[in-house]
Amino acid sequence: MSEVRYDHATRTYEGTDVAAVDDLNLDVGDGELLVLVGPSGSGKSTALRMLAGLEPLDGGSVHIGDRDVSNVRPRDRDIAMVFQNYALYPQLSVAENMGFALKQRGMPKAERIQRVRETARILDLEPYLDRKPKHLSGGQRQRVAMGRAIVRQPAVYLMDEPLSNLDAKLRVQTRTEVVELQTRLAVTTVYVTHDQVEAMTMGDRVAVLKDGVLQQCDAPGTLYHEPTNVFVAGFIGSPAMNLVNVDGERPLKIGGAEVGFDGPADALLAQAEGDITVGFRPEALSVGDGPLRARIRTVEDLGPEVFVHVTIEHHGQEVPLVSKMQPPFRGEHGDNVGLQIAGTTHVFEGDGSRVTSTRAALS
Numbered sequence: 001m002s003e004v005r006y007d008h009a010t011r012t013y014e015g016t017d018v019a020a021v022d023d024l025n026l027d028v029g030d031g032e033l034l035v036l037v038g039p040s041g042s043g044k045s046t047a048l049r050m051l052a053g054l055e056p057l058d059g060g061s062v063h064i065g066d067r068d069v070s071n072v073r074p075r076d077r078d079i080a081m082v083f084q085n086y087a088l089y090p091q092l093s094v095a096e097n098m099g100f101a102l103k104q105r106g107m108p109k110a111e112r113i114q115r116v117r118e119t120a121r122i123l124d125l126e127p128y129l130d131r132k133p134k135h136l137s138g139g140q141r142q143r144v145a146m147g148r149a150i151v152r153q154p155a156v157y158l159m160d161e162p163l164s165n166l167d168a169k170l171r172v173q174t175r176t177e178v179v180e181l182q183t184r185l186a187v188t189t190v191y192v193t194h195d196q197v198e199a200m201t202m203g204d205r206v207a208v209l210k211d212g213v214l215q216q217c218d219a220p221g222t223l224y225h226e227p228t229n230v231f232v233a234g235f236i237g238s239p240a241m242n243l244v245n246v247d248g249e250r251p252l253k254i255g256g257a258e259v260g261f262d263g264p265a266d267a268l269l270a271q272a273e274g275d276i277t278v279g280f281r282p283e284a285l286s287v288g289d290g291p292l293r294a295r296i297r298t299v300e301d302l303g304p305e306v307f308v309h310v311t312i313e314h315h316g317q318e319v320p321l322v323s324k325m326q327p328p329f330r331g332e333h334g335d336n337v338g339l340q341i342a343g344t345t346h347v348f349e350g351d352g353s354r355v356t357s358t359r360a361a362l363s
Contacts, residue, residue: 002155002188004028004051008060011046020046022212023060031186033179034217035203037196039235043212044192045160051190052158053077064156077156080149084161086141088133088148095120095129098147119151122181139170146178150185157182157189163198175202197238200224208232225344230352233279239307241346242321243279244314252278252347255312255319257292257362259345274350280360282307282324284343287331291362292339294321296331303327310337 006026012019021043028034036044049055051062053074061070069077080101088097099116107115120126123143133141142162149157162178163171179202182189193199199206200220207217208231216228227233233241246252252259252269259278261269269276287294287308294310297320306329311318323339331337345360 002065003030003063004034004156004188004190005063006047006051006060007063009047009050009057009062010059011043011050011055012058019043019058019212021050021209024212024214026207026214026217028188028190029204030188032204033182033189033191033202035191035193035199035206036209037193037199037206037235038209040194041211042209044194044209046212047209048158048160048190048192051156052079052081078154079156079158080152080154081158081160082145082149082162084164086133086145086165088141088144090133093130093132094125094136094144094147097133097144098125098151101148101152115151115153116147119147122150122184123147138166139174142166142174143177146181150181155188157187159189159191161193162191163193164195171198178202196236200236206236208235210235226354226357227346228354230277230279230348230354233346233348233354237281239282239322239324241279241281242285243277244319244321246276246278247315249276252276254278254362255292255294255314257290259341260361260363261345261356262359268356269347272347272349272355276350276355277348277352279346279348280341280343282322284341284345285321285323286340286342287323287325287329287337288340290338290340294337294339296333296335296337298333299329299331301327301329310339312339 006024009024010019011021024047036047038044046055050057057070061068095116099112102112120129125143125147128140163174166174175198203220205217206220206223208215210231216232223236234243244254292312294312297309297311300307306325306327308323308325310321312321341360341362344357346357347355349355
């Protein structure tokens with residue numbers, strides 16, 4: 001069994017009083033692909049390096065299986081790491097790069113060759129085993145870096161933004177290959193990325209970090225439809241959720257249009273503390289007829305979907321919103337249009353925590 005567990009794990013860099021990773025409690029199941037995601041400086045790479053043994057802990061512990069590895073040397077943790085810069089030896093062939101760690105361990109040559117060839121077959125690298133890294137494409141180099149990790153047959157894979165150096169098309173293709181490969185191998189994997197689309201499409205679960213603090217860890221669909229707070233709501237999703245601060249006014253209004261809720265939301269709102277923020281996904285905002293008046297800023301026609309960026313007048317300020325519409329869409333820059341909410345609306349209280357998620361409409 002190769003579960004991973006962070007138990008109140010904390011890391012504070014010298015010269016600062018703010019923890020890079022603050023009291024992290026997180027469990028990763030055996031064979032699970034867990035993605036750590038967050039903006040720059042959120043602590044996701046530090047958390048990965050703590051697990052790898054490349055960063056010491058200032059508090060708490062890290063466990064692999066039933067073993068506390070907090071003070072175990074990196075090479076003795078039974079992990080393999082894939083970096084974003086590939087870190088291949090330019091003077092060695094693909095086969096030699098993949099088998100380097102096995103050679104260092106003293107594995108017999110015949111067994112080493114067999115394991116490298118089996119891994120190359122899995123990754124479609126057999127035709128390239130005799131080539132040097134400089135003669136490979138970026139995607140092929142990334143597969144070699146992954147193969148070097150796979151061939152070791154570790155208890156845990158650690159991947160630190162391994163696709164960030166690939167172009168957009170190749171990233172989409174390669175992330176599918178990574179997920180298929182991880183599912184086939186069924187090895188516990190902790191994957192770090194700043195790209196929330198990558199996180200949502202790859203992870204069995206996704207852990208969202210901000211300023212070193214874990215905000216929420218759930219299945220991608222739960223993060224999207226039931227964000228625990230306003231940060232997760234705004235970070236997860238592309239384009240981001242529309243968020244409008246309506247202060248503490250009752251009834252809730254956006255740009256002069258009243259927000260009406262289905263079900264028992266009013267009772268929950270009565271207990272909410274501080275300013276209120278209303279959030280709704282772009283697909284829950286329709287452009288056309290509606291009580292909320294807006295002006296179109298720009299229209300992004302992507303073919304199967306159209307993103308309509310608008311501004312509304314709210315509390316004396318222009319507030320940007322975005323709507324996801326189905327083509328064809330006839331509006332253009334400068335048009336005055338009506339808006340209506342036609343889907344789930346999320347309400348967050350003053351401390352950012354979610355109060356309720358329910359269907360709503362403007363009147």
